[in-house]
Amino acid sequence: MSDTLPPFTPTPRTRLRRHPERAHYDRETVFAILDSALMCNIGYVIDGLPYVTPTLFWRDGEKLYWHGSSASRMLRTQASGIPVCVTVSHADGLILGRCAFRHSLNYRAVMAFGTAAIVDDPTEKEAGFNAFIERLYPGRTRIMRAILPQEIKATTLMGMTIEDASGKIRSGGPLDLEQDYAAHCWAGTVPIRQVLDAPIPDPIVPPHTPAETEIGHLAQGAALDQVLLTLARKAAE
Amino acid sequence: MPDSTTLPSFIPTERTRVRRVHERGRYDRETVFAILDAAMMCHIGYVIDGQPYVTPTLFWREGEKLYWHGSSASRMLRSQTAGIPVCLTVTHVDGLVVARSGFHHSLNYRAVMAFGTAAKVEDPAEKEIGLNAFVDRVYPGRTGLIRGINGQELKATTLLGMTIEEASAKVRVGGPVDDDEDYSADCWAGVIPITPLIGAAIPDPRLKSGIPAEPEVGHFVEGAPFDQVLLALARKAAE
Numbered sequence: 001m002s003d004t005l006p007p008f009t010p011t012p013r014t015r016l017r018r019h020p021e022r023a024h025y026d027r028e029t030v031f032a033i034l035d036s037a038l039m040c041n042i043g044y045v046i047d048g049l050p051y052v053t054p055t056l057f058w059r060d061g062e063k064l065y066w067h068g069s070s071a072s073r074m075l076r077t078q079a080s081g082i083p084v085c086v087t088v089s090h091a092d093g094l095i096l097g098r099c100a101f102r103h104s105l106n107y108r109a110v111m112a113f114g115t116a117a118i119v120d121d122p123t124e125k126e127a128g129f130n131a132f133i134e135r136l137y138p139g140r141t142r143i144m145r146a147i148l149p150q151e152i153k154a155t156t157l158m159g160m161t162i163e164d165a166s167g168k169i170r171s172g173g174p175l176d177l178e179q180d181y182a183a184h185c186w187a188g189t190v191p192i193r194q195v196l197d198a199p200i201p202d203p204i205v206p207p208h209t210p211a212e213t214e215i216g217h218l219a220q221g222a223a224l225d226q227v228l229l230t231l232a233r234k235a236a237e
Numbered sequence: 238m239p240d241s242t243t244l245p246s247f248i249p250t251e252r253t254r255v256r257r258v259h260e261r262g263r264y265d266r267e268t269v270f271a272i273l274d275a276a277m278m279c280h281i282g283y284v285i286d287g288q289p290y291v292t293p294t295l296f297w298r299e300g301e302k303l304y305w306h307g308s309s310a311s312r313m314l315r316s317q318t319a320g321i322p323v324c325l326t327v328t329h330v331d332g333l334v335v336a337r338s339g340f341h342h343s344l345n346y347r348a349v350m351a352f353g354t355a356a357k358v359e360d361p362a363e364k365e366i367g368l369n370a371f372v373d374r375v376y377p378g379r380t381g382l383i384r385g386i387n388g389q390e391l392k393a394t395t396l397l398g399m400t401i402e403e404a405s406a407k408v409r410v411g412g413p414v415d416d417d418e419d420y421s422a423d424c425w426a427g428v429i430p431i432t433p434l435i436g437a438a439i440p441d442p443r444l445k446s447g448i449p450a451e452p453e454v455g456h457f458v459e460g461a462p463f464d465q466v467l468l469a470l471a472r473k474a475a476e
Contacts, residue, residue, distance in 0.1 A: 199430075
């Protein structure tokens with residue numbers, strides 16, 4: 001289980017200099033922040049210039065995976081095995097302090113570094129794509145047709161072993177200066193969370209199709225990060 | 238405020254032309270600015286010694302410029318003050334697209350990649366105006382309720398700005414687009430929308446007596462979509 005896993009070792013690129021008290025290097029915290037997210041932002045360098053591409057991703061043990069069209073510039077660049085920085089962030093709340101300087105944001109973020117590598121083997125690719133579908137929509141690969149060879153060919157799967165990573169978390173209310181507590185203004189936290197809305201069926205959904213059994217875990221009003229974390233933990237069992 | 242439909246589009250460049258699913262690419266300023274203005278956080282990519290870094294941070298837009306700030310001791314900000322190229326990316330996740338084959342599963346989203354060169358705002362007066370404008374944009378009128386930024390706070394905060402040199406947006410909307418032969422599949426298909434919702438405000442335990450429990454930031458109504466609120470605030474600030 002994750003509580004027996006060793007923490008990531010802070011390195012020059014991951015050691016938090018600002019607010020070291022917000023730093024987390026243990027795998028449990030880093031993995032939970034990653035697993036609660038659907039999208040990451042991948043930083044890479046082409047001809048010395050930085051690019052940040054948002055994309056879907058998933059974690060399997062010490063590896064992060066993302067995918068896309070085999071024609072994509074991002075993936076073609078990364079296929080040669082270049083260093084990347086995968087960043088995930090959750091905005092959890094606005095912090096209203098009693099002076100401008102003490103306004104803040106509650107958040108959870110991870111920066112993970114590694115070298116992107118293309119997954120070439122078609123069997124491994126297919127297993128990876130199916131695992132991603134199954135993770136979000138358990139049981140779904142059994143009620144759909146299999147991925148076609150040309151779809152596997154048209155899709156690139158990238159993987160990266162996490163070499164080093166750090167988490168950064170701010171939680172709680174405002175921390176004001178003692179002399180500012182007398183200020184005549186409201187102070188506190190305005191929470192923000194990503195919530196799932198009512199599903200919109202495709203116009204051609206067969207009327208007898210039981211949506212509940214297929215997407216019931218993505219219930220209206222549920223918090224997306226919590227649902228994703230639960231799904232990831234179930235998939236890892 | 239100039240009618241944004243009269244603003245010229247960004248010109249697609251080698252860096253910003255959307256190649257994949259190019260019909261999702263948008264270059265008009267109205268779309269690009271609306272996606273930026275509906276967000277509070279961005280991801281800034283920069284390069285130190287050949288190594289890419291992506292740092293999430295708060296940001297705001299003013300005309301053709303994007304601003305972000307942080308501690309003057311921050312590695313990210315110190316490296317960017319030298320005037321290095323950055324890529325500032327913003328993403329909104331709008332919904333899970335559930336299709337009839339694995340291949341056609343997708344995500345509804347709005348994203349912008351903006352490129353430019355980060356530059357430090359050195360002038361203390363300009364810095365103070367910028368930081369106050371950010372507070373008042375998110376919380377209109379708030380700088381009138383709180384004390385001014387003091388000298389050491391101003392010194393401890395670095396303000397960075399970047400003129401958008403190139404930008405593109407990418408937007409996916411709508412339901413699944415399946416292969417014709419898959420429509421007979423006996424499975425649910427559709428969209429599960431995702432919305433960033435504002436929750437009930439939590440007052441600080443040391444709220445001064447006489448201050449109502451509800452924040453004066455009345456626009457952050459419980460249950461309101463955060464992105465829409467931010468967009469409305471940005472438009473008000475630009476008036």
